[in-house]
Amino acid sequence: MRASATKTPRQTTRVGHRARAQRREAVALVIPALLPILIFSVIPLVSGVALGFTDATLKRNAEINFIGFGNFIELLGDSRFWESFGIGIIWAGSVALLTLVCAMGLALLLNSDLKLKGLTRVLALIPWAMPPVVIAIVWRMIYNPNSGPLNGALEAIGIPGVNWLGDFSTALPAVILVGVWSGIPQTTVLLLAGMQSISAEQHEAAAVDGAGVFRRFWHITLPGLRPIIVAVTALDFIWQFNSFGLIYVLTEGGPGGRTMIPPLFTYLEAFRNREIGYASAMGDVLVIAIMLILSLYLINQFRQTKGSRS
Amino acid sequence: MRKANNMKRIRGIGAIAFAGIAILTLGGCQQGSATKDSNDGEGGAITLQFQSLSDQPDAQAAVKAIVDEWNAENSDVQVEIVQAGWDGTFDKLVTQFTGGTAPDIIHYEASSIASFAADGYLADLTDYIDSDLKSDISDGIWDSVTQDGEIIAYPSTLQSYMVFANADLLETAGVEIPTGETMTWKQLQEMAAATTTGETYGLGWGLASPTATIMSLALGFDGGFFSGDGTDASIEVGEAELAVPELIHEMTYTDKSVDPTSLTQSGSDVLASFYGGKAAMTVQGSFQATNIANDAPEGLNWVALPPLEGSEGAIQAANPQTYSVNIDSEHVKESAEFLNFFMSGDNLAQIAYADALIPSSDSARAEVEKLAADNPAWTQVLKSGEGLVGPPFLKVEKYTEWKDTVATPAFQQYLADQITADQLAEQLTDGWSSIAG
Structure with a gap:
């Protein structure tokens, strides 16, 4: 009794000691990996967020004052920013959804037993290998109202040409089309990987039971791909919402602000107007908006894992 | 022993962390220091x-x-x-x-x-x-x-804005090439209407970034847009300021003598249509005279027309x-x-x-006159230089900001016939008040 009584505390101190040592060891192992994240990711992010609460400008030796929520209150009444926010949602939403639909079709095609499967898969990846600026320049040539091949083809069959990027009604759809084109490969690859992880036995069993191609797609392929579809679409939305280069080169936000997505608007505020504080506040609002979307996705994922466990 | 090892490790981490902080602070210093480029050789x-x-x-x-x-x-x-x-x-x-x-x-x-x-x-x-x-x-x-x-x-x-014309197309349309000291907007409008045919527009004008051009030519109608300077500047958009955009709008949508596509393009894009004979005339910065001389297809008989004159004279922004x-x-x-x-x-x-x-400078101008004595396009370039005056917007501190975020989209919308002249004036004025605060 006595012996054990004295023994227990001694043991706990030893365990506590070891645990502490282990913890130190763990910290030692984690810090080298954490440092780059801290330096290149966390510190810029935090300082960027913090700038949103100041009146910082790009003036020489500018004096920076903390102004609390001043920028955000001003932003609340800035109708031009919210207009651009709306355009951003339309842009990112339609690009994400259309990309999903097109990529699904392409992935199904590539997944079937076609001849030259290897070649077609490589071809489908080409847009991925092109930097956004190059894509934008090529598409600007295609859309050129006077000498572009698109209008050339239309005029050849008797339809009058359209000023794709200059016309107020076609500029945003034209830009969305380019966004979809450049986004397809990534989504296709992920969907294709997902399709190949669905076991062939399920399809065979369904076929034996008399299910046609469409029913098999609806009841086997689609449910099997669901987590991938949700993840890919959410990520696509975020990427597109933040994309800059493509639209900047295609239209620079024109005509008349019709394609002025929030990153472009923020860029104008930061580099043209040199109001870094206000621009950072815009950035903060965008981060919050994206986190909201991301949280929807995470909640969805969380529910799913919980559902499959129980 | 183990403890000692741990201590060493921790010290190692400290060293890494310290190095990281040192890099950060050094980076910070470099950012603050002035010109590192003017090295002493x-x-x-x-x-x-x-x-x-x-x-x-x-x-x-x-x-x-x-x-x-x-x-x-x-x-x-x-x-x-x-x-x-x-x-x-x-x-x-x-x-x-x-x-x-x-x-x-x-x-x-x-x-x-x-x-x-x-x-x-x-x-x-x-x-x-x-x-x-x-x-x-x-x-x-x-x-x-x-x-x-x-x-x-x-x-x-x-730079001044000049009208370049395809002399052959003008001749085919029976339009005489103006030779006076200046050319009125009315003349331009009539020539553009006369040269517009089924396949050719009278005028191609690259106004994708319309603000600088419009602000400059508006001075010919005494349209200054701004008064005052620095942060106290105020804006006024009245008839004088709207004269030029309204004329372009009228030529595009009433006369249909200006190619509406060209209004969304850059100046050099429009030059391509001009070379191709799809536009009889084009308004360009004077510097394009060099490019036209170098790039125009052989046989293109081009001329520079006299400077455009508004109600107040052939005045443009310097x-x-x-x-x-x-x-x-x-x-x-x-x-x-x-x-x-x-x-x-x-x-x-x-x-x-x-x-x-x-x-x-006057001495350089005299020298250029000698260099360009036998070049007819240059006569017009130099003539247009006589009407250059300092525009009020150069004194306005937030002009660039207003130009890029307010004026350019507003002018684009007006030139695309999306808004009326009154709405244009309203956007320009309201946009300025929101920027000037």
Whole structure:
């Protein structure tokens, strides 16, 4: 009794000691990996967020004052920013959804037993290998109202040409089309990987039971791909919402602000107007908006894992 | 033993962390320090970095020749050209100034460089400017580069907007080429209507970025847009200011003599249609005279028409190209000395002639007249130079901001027939009040 009584505390101190040592060891192992994240990711992010609460400008030796929520209150009444926010949602939403639909079709095609499967898969990846600026320049040539091949083809069959990027009604759809084109490969690859992880036995069993191609797609392929579809679409939305280069080169936000997505608007505020504080506040609002979307996705994922466990 | 090991490890982590912090602080220091570029060369010679935007081949060669001449004569102050282009210069300068890597001598234009002067990045050159040069350039032009009583740049060459015409198409349409001192808007409108046929538009006008052109030509109708200066400037958009956009709108949508597609394109895109005979006339910056002379297909019989005259005369905005000196340069004095040499009559004339721009100084203008004696297009370029006056917007601190975020989209919408002239005036005015605060 006595012996054990004295023994227990001694043991706990030893365990506590070891645990502490282990913890130190763990910290030692984690810090080298954490440092780059801290330096290149966390510190810029935090300082960027913090700038949103100041009146910082790009003036020489500018004096920076903390102004609390001043920028955000001003932003609340800035109708031009919210207009651009709306355009951003339309842009990112339609690009994400259309990309999903097109990529699904392409992935199904590539997944079937076609001849030259290897070649077609490589071809489908080409847009991925092109930097956004190059894509934008090529598409600007295609859309050129006077000498572009698109209008050339239309005029050849008797339809009058359209000023794709200059016309107020076609500029945003034209830009969305380019966004979809450049986004397809990534989504296709992920969907294709997902399709190949669905076991062939399920399809065979369904076929034996008399299910046609469409029913098999609806009841086997689609449910099997669901987590991938949700993840890919959410990520696509975020990427597109933040994309800059493509639209900047295609239209620079024109005509008349019709394609002025929030990153472009923020860029104008930061580099043209040199109001870094206000621009950072815009950035903060965008981060919050994206986190909201991301949280929807995470909640969805969380529910799913919980559902499959129980 | 283990404890000792742990201690060592922890000390190791400390060292890594310390190194990381050291890198950060060093980086921070570098950001704060001024020009690291004006290194002292060998034997005490200093090197000045000169960021030049003259990107047309002829102008590039002219700039290089002048710099080479200076370098040969001044072994102790060497100038190094950093070639850049006009596109994206504003962003580039913002980054260079903020990052402390801006060159010593900066080439740009008056309306945009004003922002950098307002932010305190440019040296006051008032005391360095050669007195002969000072009196050789008109006060109006000096005024366009003066801010708060400080001259912040040397004004070098000026651009005017000119009408170029395809003489053959004009002749086919039975239109006589105007020969007077000036040409009224009415004349332009009638010529455009007369030359418009099924396949050809009378006028192609690259107005993708319409603000600068409209603000400049509006002066011909006494449309100044702004009054006052600095942060106290106020805007007024009335009949005089709307005259030019309304004329373009009328020609496009009532007369249908202006190609509506061209209004969404850049000037050089429209030149391609002009070369292809799809537009009988085109309005372009005078500098395009050089490009047309070089690039126009053989057999294209082109002429430059007399300067456009509004109700107040053939007046356009003088928005000169500028050469400024970085305030953080270690060699402001030497940079200014080089610019005094660079701006001398002969040198400036060479650059202006190569670029088809109007030189700011009288002696250079006289020299260009000699160089261009047998070139008919040049007669018109020089004639249009006589009507250049300092525009009110050069004095407005937040002009660039208003131009890019308010005016350009508003003019684009009006020229695309999306809004009325009243709505245009309202957008321009309201946009200014929201920017000026």
